[in-house]
Structures are given as structure tokens and as C-alpha cells.
Amino acid sequence: MPAGLSMGGTLGAPSSPSHPFRPSRYVPVTAATAFLVGSTTLFLCFTCPWLSGVYSSMVPLYNALVFLFTLSNFCMATFMDPGIFPRAEEDEDKEDDFRAPLYKTVDVRGIQVRMKWCSTCRFYRPPRCSHCSVCDNCVEDFDHHCPWVNNCIGRRNYRHFFLFLLSLTVHIMGVFGFGLVYILHHKHQLYTPQSVVTIAVMCVAGLFLVPVAGLTGFHMVLVVRGRTTNEQVTGKFKGGVNPFTRGCSKNVSHVLCSSQAPRYLGRLQKSLSLQIQPPFLRPTPQDETDKGHDNGIQQVLYSKSSLELMESQSTDAEPPPPPPPDLRYPGLAHTHTEESSLLHEAPPTPSLNKYRLARSSPARNHTAIAHSYKMTRGDGCVSDPSLSGRVGGGGGAGPGGLGGASTLGGRSYPSFTDTLLQSAGASRSSSLRSAYTAHNALGPLLSEGTTTSTSYKSLANQTRNGSLSYDSLLTPSESPEFESAAPELSPPKPHPPPGPLSPTPLSKEPPPILGYSSPFLSAQQREGSLQARPTARLSSSSHRALYRATSPPPVQAPPHSPRARSLGSPPPGSALLSVLGQSVSYTGGAAAQRHRPTAGGGTQVAK
Amino acid sequence: MATEFHNLQELRHSASLANKVFIQRDYTEGTICRFQTKFPSELESRIERSLFEDTVKTLNNYYAEAEKIGGQSYLEGCLACTTAYLIFLCMETRYEKVLKKISRYIQEQNEKIYAPRGLLITDPIDRGMRVIEISIYEDRGSSGSSSGSSSTTSSSGR
Numbered sequence: 137m138p139a140g141l142s143m144g145g146t147l148g149a150p151s152s153p154s155h156p157f158r159p160s161r162y163v164p165v166t167a168a169t170a171f172l173v174g175s176t177t178l179f180l181c182f183t184c185p186w187l188s189g190v191y192s193s194m195v196p197l198y199n200a201l202v203f204l205f206t207l208s209n210f211c212m213a214t215f216m217d218p219g220i221f222p223r224a225e226e227d228e229d230k231e232d233d234f235r236a237p238l239y240k241t242v243d244v245r246g247i248q249v250r251m252k253w254c255s256t257c258r259f260y261r262p263p264r265c266s267h268c269s270v271c272d273n274c275v276e277d278f279d280h281h282c283p284w285v286n287n288c289i290g291r292r293n294y295r296h297f298f299l300f301l302l303s304l305t306v307h308i309m310g311v312f313g314f315g316l317v318y319i320l321h322h323k324h325q326l327y328t329p330q331s332v333v334t335i336a337v338m339c340v341a342g343l344f345l346v347p348v349a350g351l352t353g354f355h356m357v358l359v360v361r362g363r364t365t366n367e368q369v370t371g372k373f374k375g376g377v378n379p380f381t382r383g384c385s386k387n388v389s390h391v392l393c394s395s396q397a398p399r400y401l402g403r404l405q406k407s408l409s410l411q412i413q414p415p416f417l418r419p420t421p422q423d424e425t426d427k428g429h430d431n432g433i434q435q436v437l438y439s440k441s442s443l444e445l446m447e448s449q450s451t452d453a454e455p456p457p458p459p460p461p462d463l464r465y466p467g468l469a470h471t472h473t474e475e476s477s478l479l480h481e482a483p484p485t486p487s488l489n490k491y492r493l494a495r496s497s498p499a500r501n502h503t504a505i506a507h508s509y510k511m512t513r514g515d516g517c518v519s520d521p522s523l524s525g526r527v528g529g530g531g532g533a534g535p536g537g538l539g540g541a542s543t544l545g546g547r548s549y550p551s552f553t554d555t556l557l558q559s560a561g562a563s564r565s566s567s568l569r570s571a572y573t574a575h576n577a578l579g580p581l582l583s584e585g586t587t588t589s590t591s592y593k594s595l596a597n598q599t600r601n602g603s604l605s606y607d608s609l610l611t612p613s614e615s616p617e618f619e620s621a622a623p624e625l626s627p628p629k630p631h632p633p634p635g636p637l638s639p640t641p642l643s644k645e646p647p648p649i650l651g652y653s654s655p656f657l658s659a660q661q662r663e664g665s666l667q668a669r670p671t672a673r674l675s676s677s678s679h680r681a682l683y684r685a686t687s688p689p690p691v692q693a694p695p696h697s698p699r700a701r702s703l704g705s706p707p708p709g710s711a712l713l714s715v716l717g718q719s720v721s722y723t724g725g726a727a728a729q730r731h732r733p734t735a736g737g738g739t740q741v742a743k
Numbered sequence: 744m745a746t747e748f749h750n751l752q753e754l755r756h757s758a759s760l761a762n763k764v765f766i767q768r769d770y771t772e773g774t775i776c777r778f779q780t781k782f783p784s785e786l787e788s789r790i791e792r793s794l795f796e797d798t799v800k801t802l803n804n805y806y807a808e809a810e811k812i813g814g815q816s817y818l819e820g821c822l823a824c825t826t827a828y829l830i831f832l833c834m835e836t837r838y839e840k841v842l843k844k845i846s847r848y849i850q851e852q853n854e855k856i857y858a859p860r861g862l863l864i865t866d867p868i869d870r871g872m873r874v875i876e877i878s879i880y881e882d883r884g885s886s887g888s889s890s891g892s893s894s895t896t897s898s899s900g901r
Contacts, residue, residue: 208827221871227763228874242770249770259873263770276871277774299824380773386812395809395816395837396823400871406846410853412758414882416861419791 161270165214165286172210172304175340176203179311182333183318190321195314202307209300210285217399218290219276221265224258247379264380266366276397280365289365292397298359299392301352308348312341362387758861761881765874766799776806778867778875789879790860798852798864799875802845809841842868 176199184196239250240260251260254267257274261267266278268288277291289297315338322331358368362381367373381387764785769777780799782792816837823830835843849866857864857877865876 204827205824212828221873224870224873228765228870228876244770244773262768262774262873264774295820382773389812389817393817393820394812395819396831396839398836398838398842398868400868403868405869410858410863412858412861412863412880414758414861416758416789416880416882417859418788 161283161286164283168284169210171340171344172207175337176307176311178333179315179337182330183315183337186318186321186330187314199307199310199314202303202310206300206303206307209296209303212296213282213289213293213300214285214287216287216293216296217401218278218288218294219292219397219399220271220273220288220290220401221257221259221262221276222400223256226258229258244379247377249379264364264367277364278366280369292399294364295391295394298355301348301355305345305349305352308341308345312338312345315341359388359391360384362390757883758880759883760878762879764877764879766877767874768872769803775810776872777803783877785879786862786877789862790857794856798856801848802867802875805841805845805848809838809845 180196180200180203184199187195236253238253240253241248241250242263243249244263249263251263253259254261254274256267256272259274261274262276264277265274267274268278268281270281271288273288275288275290277294279289279294279297281288282297285297285300287293315334318334319326319331319338322328325331326335355365358365362378363373367378382390762785764783766778766783769779771777778799780796780803782795786795819837845868846866849864853864861880861882863878863880865878867873867875870876
């Protein structure tokens, strides 16, 4: 195989899992190859000698060149990697899990384009990328999966496919035309082998001429308009504007004249050894802006290395001042407390409240740190029977549940989110996600500057606000609702709880495993509280639309409970059963929403 | 093992991977390869903003150069067509050439700027050109909780 070519999907183990060998996949490509090569060979052997004798030897030469051109483009279209994205590594999607939105919106030349989460490949599909269900890969600039070449047509091989179609049309027309000339000159010698073969070749050519020419014309229109087959067939830009078009001539030159795009799979990895040794340079202090709302993020960096430091500090630290109000998510304080309540034996984890830890009381701080640290170390191992039973399950979940949980555990560098997730415990993925999102909403901007791939979440925030984003979920999840949701729990906390106080009351309460779900749970139990939070209603209705969730979460809860239960381990404690069960069911529903589309996988053309 | 490690700690500080930051693609101009130059907050205490932005802008320029449709890419395409694409057996495409330049640039940046600050940039091509992955390392010298390594491979085979 020439350099630069690779069988689609065969190079690069992580990209495609083992497929069962399906011979039916190879029938069209074998037939196409047979017809192309066989018919042309017969034509060259039987028809061309007479033509070259009567007209010119340029005739067979021309036909041979066109045939070679067609064949080379056919081979390139067949064997070239179309632009398969390698699967994202685990650490990349640690934040894009169940609770992350299914879609992220980006602005492409002023037009909002949705990027869908690919649960197989574990990233948000770039614009124009689609997941091919036949190849089980996300392909860049996905056009379609062509059975005649048994390969996806994507960014890298679209040019070859297009040229193949063009040259095949020309070739078929040439073969048919020259065969017709031969037949017209041998009208009375139609029973000679040459004539019979010529007629057979003409029949094959004529048979394929109409569909191939039609397809060629279709692709010529697509190239001129700057669209892919996928976009055309799914009607993405019907009545709308195509943000990817650059104008007719630029579109054509982009297809035909751009440099061959590189493949992502099967690249030689150069392993360079680099010494990364402390002490590390740090930027000068004026570069570090102490943004109150970003403390959560900054704390991440210190969370691991300064854990011990904090532990030592905790014994002699003064009660810290209350945290500055969170302007974006007023309920965050409560959310935190909800999260902290998850650790029914300890205050919030450092990751979750890394910001708060510095400000919460020493004792709480210490236990929180110890607890979360223990959790962090667990790395999937259960250190705490009741809660960590789920923590371990969630944190260290292998490929199970809804698939996303697997990415949570076993990280080599548990980030604050991991710690949070692990400490949040509860049913596997869904609750973890909710805890995570609750946590995220916290750092306001935790959502802004989180260590995640949502680039700096300027993109994600749009979607998150409009969709079933965690912040919209969180705004309802404020303490009063939460408190009322669990009447058997300790009395409700004061409204915006000051930092030092917040962990305490909640720590007495059995943790509602799903912080974000509790608001809906509480909505079910106490609708009055929701009146006080109009924003919650609005946000929940907005994300309801996107997620196609049934309007009131409580209504949704029952049908999803069986699915939710299958996802996570049963909640502990009978006292919490109703609370947890319902919350689990809700998240299971939401999580199922995210997973339902993936169950179908990508189709050949659509999406 | 624990005592061994303890001795190592006494000998030198070690760094361990603490976090990863992902710089996403900037799609505002379509599907051309550009990365966002927004400075991630995780790096605020680790590297100067200007250095980071310079790195990303230079990478963006390299990618723009690779994807430029001009005379060279057109001739390359014609040559490939006329040789039935066999020319790719001997010749590197323009894009690959630029990718090599990018790889050298990233290595140089890592050596000069990022590694001294406990950061490491992963070549985006290893991530399908979807993200620039910046690994943040922490000084684990004072803790004995997890194993640390003083040297790390920037891109180990998968």
C-alpha cells in the first residue's frame, strides 16, 4: 500500500473496535471492481485493436489513460483513510459526561452550528463531522459511506471520490461511444466474438452510465455549493445559510486544489523525553489575578499539592470569611452544601469546595480533605462502605452503566472534578454527573474556566444555558427546595448559607445523591419553593425543550426509575430511599436522553 | 517500595501530572484549523498570558500555511494525478511538511518555555487536531501519596 494511504480504520487500534467479518460488505466493492476492470480489459482487448487500426492508436491510449486515472482514484477512495478521528482519551472527556449537554453550539461565521457529543468517540463532533455506523468511526467532513468503495468518504478522500466519479463517467461514455462506433461498422458481423464482447461491454456501460452520471452531477452541485452529501440529504441547510461555503470558485478549489489532509490514525509517535522537574517557574504575581469567582479553578492546581498543606493549616486556621456571593449561580452555595451533604460523614470534598475549604472551619476542612483525599486515592476503590460503595462504582466504573462513568475512575491525576465525582457517590454515572455539574456550576465560572475541554466553556455556556445544562438544573437546586425535599432530614438551613456554616447542617443530612436532581425532587414535594425561583422554571423549561424531557420532572421520574436503577447501585439507607430513588430516576432519565441517541449509532448518511 | 520512594523524594523533587487543559478549536471561520487563543484560567498561575498566546497564534499561523490553497498545493495535486498518486510514495505532502515544522516548534516551546513551568503541550495532531492538550504538572516533592516522575515522555506510543 503506498505511503499515505491506509485502509480506513485498520491502522490505529483505538479507533475501531473489532468488527465481525461481514462478507456482505465486500460484495458491492468487489462487483464494482470486477465490472470496471473486467469491462475495460475486454474493451481494450476486443474493441480497441480495430479502432486503433482504423482511426488512430490514440484511441486505446486515451481509453487506457482514462481507465488508469479512474482506477487510481478508485483505489485512493477505497483505501485511503477518510479522516477518521481517533477516540478521545479518557482524560479529555472527564467533564463531558452524562450531565454535560448533548450538544455544544459554536459560532461558525455568525451561524450557530451544533456539535453533538459522540458517545463512542468521546468528544463533541467538530462541525461537519459525523459518526459512520458502518465503520464505527467519526469522520471529518463526513460525506457518506460509499458501499461501492466500501469506505467512508470524508475530508481526505472526497477529492479522490469526486475525481473517480468524474473520470468514471468520462470512461463509461468513452467505452460506450467507441463500442457504438465499432458496432455501427460491424452491423453485419455481429456474431463475431469481438462484436459479442463489444455489445456486452456496451450493455454494462450503458447500464451504469445513467446512475453514475446522475451521481456525478449530484456531486458537482454539492461541490459548487460547498455541501456534503450528509448535509444535503439531512436537509441541514434547507432554507438556511450554509456557513461552510466560501463561494463557488473557492469551494471548487478547496475540493480539487487543497493539499492532502493528514491522517490522524496510525501516525508515528515520536516519544521525546523531556525533563519536567520542579522547581517550576511561575509568572510574576501581577499576572495572577485573584478572581473571586475563579478561586474554584485556581484551587484545582493547589488541591493536590497543597492538600497536606491545608491539612496542617486546618488545625490552626481561623474561621475563614464567607465566600463572595456567586453572581451567576446564586444557588451555588446551596448546591455546595448539597454536595457536601453527599459526604454524609464529611464536609464537601476539596475539589468540590476547594474554594470553600480554605474558608470553612478547620475541623471540617480537615475531615473533608481527608475524606476527599481518601476518595481521590481510591481511584475507583471504595474506601467508604456506604457512600463510597457507589463512589467506587461511579468513580472506578469500567465500561458499564451508560458508558460515561468509565471515564471517571482510574485517572492518573484525579482532578477536582474527579474528586467531586468520587465523593459525590450515588448511583453511578448519573448521580456523579449531577454532582459534577453541581460542582461545576459552583465555580461560576467553574463553568467558565474549568479544566475541561469546553474551551473555556465560552462555547458550552451557550448550550448549557439553553439546554439541559447543569446550571439550569442547579438554579432550582437551592437549599430551601433541597431542604424541603427531605423532610426527614435536619431542619432547613438559612438561605444563602455563609461558607463556614453551610457544610455543617448538610453534613448532618443524609446526602441526596443527586444534587441537581433534588431540585426537581423537591419541586415534586414542595412546589411552593419553586415559585420563589422563577429562573429555575425558565431554565428548566428551556432545557426541557432541548432534551425533549417531559415537562415536570416528577412526571418523568417514574418511567425512568427502572432504567435509572439499572444504572446505579441501589441507594443506601431506607430513609433516603424515596429521595434518592426519585432523584436517581430523574437523572437516569436525563442520562438516558443523552444515551438514547447513541444507542442507534451513527447512520450512514444522516448525522 | 514506600521506603524506596521515600528515599527518592529525599533525593529530588518529583513532578506528577495534576491536570490537563484542553484548548479547543476555534470554528468561527469554518473548518479551517485554528485554536482558541483564550487564556485558560488553569494556567493563570503557571505561565504568562503573552507566552501562551504567542504559542497558540504561531500554531494557528502554521496551520493556516498548511491549509493554504495556492500554487504549490495545486501543482502538487496535478503532479499526484498525473503519476496516479504514486508520487506520494516518495514525496511528502505540503501539509505533512508543515506538520513536521509544527512538531519541531512544539518541542522547542516545550523545552524552552513550558517544561520549566511544569507544563507540557501535546501536538494537536495526536488528538486528531481537535484540541491542544496542555498537561499541568505539580511538584510532588513534599508528598508521598502518589508516584512521581521527574522525566516524562511528551508523546508516548499508544
